[in-house]
Amino acid sequence: MEAIILQILNGLDKGSAYALIALGLTLIFGTLGVVNFAHGALFMIGAFCAVTLSRILTLSRTVVDETQTDFLGNPLEVQVPYVYDWFGQATGDAIIDWAVPLSILFAIPVMMLIGVIMERGLIKHFYNRPHADQILVTFGLAIVLQEIIKFYYGANPIPTPAPDAFRGSFDFGAMLGLDPNVVIYPYWRIIYFAFAAVIIGAVFAFLQFTTFGMVVRAGMADRETVQLLGINIDRRFTIMFGLAAAVAGLAGVMYTPINSPNYHMGMDFLVLSFVVVVVGGMGSLPGAVLAGFLLGILESFASMREVLEVLPGINQIIIYLVAIIILLTRPRGLMGRKGVMED
Amino acid sequence: MLGLDKKDFRLLLIVIAITLLAPFILNPFPENSGMAQFNAGYPDLMQRFVIYGIFAIGFNILFGLTGYLSFGHAAFLGVGSYAAIWMMKLVTLNVIPAIILGVIIAGLFALAVGYISLRRSGIYFSILTLAFAQMSYALAYSVLTPITGGETGLQIKSTDSPLLSNLEPGEIGRANLFGMDMRAGFDLSFGDWLFTINAGYYIAAVFMIIAFYLSIRIFRSPFGTMLRAVKSNQTRMYYTGLNARPYTLAAFVISGMYAGLAGGLLVAMDTQAGPERMFWTASGEVVLMTILGGAGTLIGPVLGSGAIKYMENILSKINKDILHEWFAFMPDGLEDFVITIVYPFIGKGWHLTLGLIFMAVVIFLPGGLVEGGQRIGRLLRGKKANPDDEKATQSTPAE
Numbered sequence: 001m002e003a004i005i006l007q008i009l010n011g012l013d014k015g016s017a018y019a020l021i022a023l024g025l026t027l028i029f030g031t032l033g034v035v036n037f038a039h040g041a042l043f044m045i046g047a048f049c050a051v052t053l054s055r056i057l058t059l060s061r062t063v064v065d066e067t068q069t070d071f072l073g074n075p076l077e078v079q080v081p082y083v084y085d086w087f088g089q090a091t092g093d094a095i096i097d098w099a100v101p102l103s104i105l106f107a108i109p110v111m112m113l114i115g116v117i118m119e120r121g122l123i124k125h126f127y128n129r130p131h132a133d134q135i136l137v138t139f140g141l142a143i144v145l146q147e148i149i150k151f152y153y154g155a156n157p158i159p160t161p162a163p164d165a166f167r168g169s170f171d172f173g174a175m176l177g178l179d180p181n182v183v184i185y186p187y188w189r190i191i192y193f194a195f196a197a198v199i200i201g202a203v204f205a206f207l208q209f210t211t212f213g214m215v216v217r218a219g220m221a222d223r224e225t226v227q228l229l230g231i232n233i234d235r236r237f238t239i240m241f242g243l244a245a246a247v248a249g250l251a252g253v254m255y256t257p258i259n260s261p262n263y264h265m266g267m268d269f270l271v272l273s274f275v276v277v278v279v280g281g282m283g284s285l286p287g288a289v290l291a292g293f294l295l296g297i298l299e300s301f302a303s304m305r306e307v308l309e310v311l312p313g314i315n316q317i318i319i320y321l322v323a324i325i326i327l328l329t330r331p332r333g334l335m336g337r338k339g340v341m342e343d
Numbered sequence: 344m345l346g347l348d349k350k351d352f353r354l355l356l357i358v359i360a361i362t363l364l365a366p367f368i369l370n371p372f373p374e375n376s377g378m379a380q381f382n383a384g385y386p387d388l389m390q391r392f393v394i395y396g397i398f399a400i401g402f403n404i405l406f407g408l409t410g411y412l413s414f415g416h417a418a419f420l421g422v423g424s425y426a427a428i429w430m431m432k433l434v435t436l437n438v439i440p441a442i443i444l445g446v447i448i449a450g451l452f453a454l455a456v457g458y459i460s461l462r463r464s465g466i467y468f469s470i471l472t473l474a475f476a477q478m479s480y481a482l483a484y485s486v487l488t489p490i491t492g493g494e495t496g497l498q499i500k501s502t503d504s505p506l507l508s509n510l511e512p513g514e515i516g517r518a519n520l521f522g523m524d525m526r527a528g529f530d531l532s533f534g535d536w537l538f539t540i541n542a543g544y545y546i547a548a549v550f551m552i553i554a555f556y557l558s559i560r561i562f563r564s565p566f567g568t569m570l571r572a573v574k575s576n577q578t579r580m581y582y583t584g585l586n587a588r589p590y591t592l593a594a595f596v597i598s599g600m601y602a603g604l605a606g607g608l609l610v611a612m613d614t615q616a617g618p619e620r621m622f623w624t625a626s627g628e629v630v631l632m633t634i635l636g637g638a639g640t641l642i643g644p645v646l647g648s649g650a651i652k653y654m655e656n657i658l659s660k661i662n663k664d665i666l667h668e669w670f671a672f673m674p675d676g677l678e679d680f681v682i683t684i685v686y687p688f689i690g691k692g693w694h695l696t697l698g699l700i701f702m703a704v705v706i707f708l709p710g711g712l713v714e715g716g717q718r719i720g721r722l723l724r725g726k727k728a729n730p731d732d733e734k735a736t737q738s739t740p741a742e
Contacts, residue, residue: 035466125706131466132412136634137705139627143698151687151695271473271623278470313486320474320481327463327471 002173002182007300009172013189013258015296016196017043020251021273022280022288023200024244030220030283031237034123035131037138040270041145042245045114046252047261048149049107051158054099057083098163100256107249115245119238142267150263157260162188166257188257195254199247200289206243207285216240220283275323281336291334295319351559354641358555362548365389366538373535377668380660383653386528386541387612391652393544393551394608399632399644400551400558401601405594406630407639408567410574411461414469414626415476418456419599421483421621423449423606425490428497428616435507436499436516438525438546442607449603450596457595461588464577476626483618496617518614520546525611543612550608551645554601559641561597570594631697635704637711646712651697658693 021043028036060079068076083092095102122141126134161167166187173183207213219226219233226233252261259265276295280287301307303315314321326333347355361368370384383389402416423445430441460471483491491497501515510516518525520542528541561567569590572580577587610616619625628651636647666685670678688696708715 122706129709132410133705133709135412135466135469136630137702139630140698140702140705143694144702147692147695147698148687151692267624271477274470275474278467282466313482316481316485317478320478323474324459324471327467328459331463331467 002178003304005173005176005178006183006185007304008297009183009185009189011297011300012193012293013296014299015293016193017251017255017269017292018273018276018296019289019292020196020199021248021269022276022292023203023285024248024251025273025277026280026283026285026288027203027240027244027247029277030285031216031240032119032123032127034126034134035138036123037135037270038118038142038145039138039244039248040266040268040273041142042111042114042248042266043252043255043269044149044261044263044266045145046107046111046249047160047256047265048153048252049110049249050100050103050160050253050256051153051261053103053106054096054160057081057096057099057102100160100162100253103253104250107253108246111246111249112242114249115242116238118245119241123241142270146263146266153263155263157262159260160256162191162257166191192254192258196251199250203243203247204285212236272319275319279323279326279333281333284333284335287333287335295322298322345556347559347563351563351641355552355556355559358642358645359552362393362552363545365392365548366540366544370536370538374532374537375535380665381657383657384538386526386539386544388652388656389541389544390547390608390612391656392649393547394605394612395629395632395648395652396645397551397554397608398602398605398629399636399648400554401598401605402629403598403633403638403640403644404558404561404570404601405598406633407644408562408570408574409591409594411464411591411595412469412630413460413472413595413598414623414630415456415472415474416598416602416629417623417625418476418479418621419449419453419602420606420609420625421479421616421618422452423603424610424616424620425483425497425606426603427607427610428499428614429490431505431516431518431610431614432497432499432503433505435505436519437507438518438520438607438611441518442550442604442611445607445610446600446603449606450600453596453599453602454592457592457599461591461595473623473626476621477623480618480621480623483621491618492616494618496615496619498615516614518611547608547612550604554604555641555645562641566590566593631701633711635701635711637713640711640713643711643713650712654693654697658689658696659691661689663690 021039024042025036025039028034028039058081060081063078063080064075065078066075068078070076081092081096083095086092087095118141122137123134126137169184169186171180171183172185172190174180176183207217215226215231215233216236219231219236223233252266255261272295273292276291277288279295280289280291298318299315302311302318307314330336345352345355366384366389368384369389370382372378372382383392398416398420402413405416406412426448427441427445430444431438434440456472456475460468460475463471484494499516499518501513503516504510504512505516508516523542525543525546526541528539528543531538531540569585572585573587573591580587606616606620609620629648632647632651633644634647635650636645637643663682663686666682666689667678670681673681686692688699704711708718710717
């Protein structure tokens with residue numbers, strides 16, 4: 001029982017990341033009909049938004065402090081972040097400590113902007129080209145974005161810690177009335193899952209309960225009719241692309257404390273996210289979310305010691321194996337709609 | 344000649360001439376001049392040109408003709424490599440049996456993967472092949488370590504004593520062709536120019552010429568026409584009473600065997616094999632090569648693989664000092680400025696250049712370098728160009 005809960009929890013954070021990326025991919029695919037191979041790069045850029053903000057916050061000037069001396073007896077040079085000058089030391093420290101959550105505010109406009117520029121500048125011209133061309137051009141774009149990040153931030157992972165308050169683990173099992181010290185779980189992963197759930201809920205609510213969302217859904221179902229009704233659906237789809245980019249970016253921002261970001265993290269996630277989208281069913285938003293969590297949890301179950309003793313190496317291939325089985329038995333994926341990508 | 348029409352035969356002759364004279368053509372700059380770093384005529388790189396050329400030619404038979412975009416072709420190259428290295432470790436150090444075994448095993452593996460993947464088309468096919476390749480990579484990396492050597496891969500060690508080679512105990516075997524060492528070769532020098540003639544390169548080159556010849560024959564055969572029909576309209580093909588599956592499966596297996604041949608040759612040249620050859624970036628690379636050169640054209644994949652391998656090896660060698668040397672004629676401020684602009688695109692950043700070129704090709708030249716060449720040719724010849732000329736070699740890539 002404890003082991004099962006622990007594995008489900010372990011699967012949740014990876015599953016959340018898969019679900020968020022797959023959700024964005026499906027949004028783009030469902031609205032614009034474009035297969036976006038650069039989506040992983042957007043996830044990665046989101047992560048680097050967090051890195052950038054924490055670097056901006058720790059920008060410092062050098063002050064010679066007479067009261068402290070180094071080991072030679074000279075006055076010590078101290079780095080004083082500019083934030084101290086504006087907010088005082090205590091608040092400044094707190095702001096620097098909370099850099100990752102604060103990056104959310106920073107990442108949303110940045111990612112929206114990047115998304116809109118990408119759509120208007122490049123992807124717009126590929127609506128009527130074959131899917132293979134779309135895959136190829138976004139694949140090229142992903143390489144370019146990745147290399148730009150690599151040039152400015154280097155090839156090594158950059159540690160970006162969570163706020164002090166959320167570091168460390170807590171005894172999740174005790175809260176559920178199980179034996180203490182059995183199900184220990186890091187705070188940040190729970191927060192990541194909660195955050196993902198909120199974002200996913202917000203996206204669905206936005207599509208379901210706003211007029212804008214209604215128009216977008218109508219456009220996904222029948223683009224021409226919506227256009228005939230005199231609605232500028234293209235502009236709304238562009239905004240949806242920005243939104244999808246923001247979702248991917250936020251997934252990246254919050255993922256930084258779990259895994260230090262490096263320039264190729266996006267590609268590692270992208271390959272799996274595509275598998276997730278296909279398993280969930282191309283064009284189905286609930287399918288993408290469901291498949292994301294499902295595959296994340298399956299992966300963590302497959303890496304249990306008991307399972308590995310029976311089937312060594314299964315944790316490495318489980319996702320692909322499931323994808324192959326599902327594609328062959330349920331060609332449209334778990335919740336795929338009829339007529340999507342079947343030509 | 345050889346069952347080819349005049350135009351194709353001319354193309355074949357040109358390819359033969361270029362591959363055989365490559366050590367000279369690729370070394371146009373004198374040894375001690377500043378431009379010598381652009382010389383690509385050293386054996387290791389030339390071998391890579393032709394081997395990846397074979398890989399891309401094979402990929403093009405699948406993607407260029409049928410339009411099925413496989414994102415997992417590196418798996419066949421990897422499997423071919425492992426098969427070949429085991430042949431050399433256990434049976435004989437002669438490269439021919441190793442290469443043949445690599446081709447056969449890769450073909451069988453492609454048959455299994457293709458049989459399953461080809462049930463679907465479009466992006467589903469791409470994802471299925473990608474899934475198979477990633478599974479092979481993960482297995483080779485972890486569980487199959489006794490067979491694949493895991494992360495370190497396989498090399499020929501001093502403890503290996505192949506059955507048919509009489510090695511002294513402790514002697515490390517060398518790959519050979521009926522006794523001729525693959526690394527054998529000699530240097531020719533004419534004045535300042537230095538050319539390296541290498542046995543391994545010429546063996547690989549002969550294989551590439553054969554592979555290229557076969558691909559021309561496939562392109563021009565009724566079978567090739569059938570594959571083009573799959574790409575242009577599969578439904579219509581069904582209505583005429585033809586089943587597309589056997590044709591696409593045959594194309595898939597053939598291109599898998601080409602990949603196995605490339606894998607076997609890689610082992611023959613450097614006598615090692617590792618899982619990184621199966622990673623999905625390796626599959627992506629062959630896609631890049633084919634598109635860059637021109638999918639569906641005969642010569643395109645060879646050009647594409649040459650261009651990418653050249654960039655990978657030559658562009659990545661340029662560093663800041665060399666740039667300073669080049670732009671030394673400029674005033675200091677301007678020199679620094681130009682170098683700041685150029686620097687991200689060369690050296691370690693060569694992938695950025697690759698990505699940009701690739702995007703430009705997909706956006707503006709869907710037919711790749713070959714189409715670019717044709718357009719330039721048409722411009723030069725004026726409007727007198729005969730539209731039939733292009734039809735023969737060019738076809739746009741589709742899904």
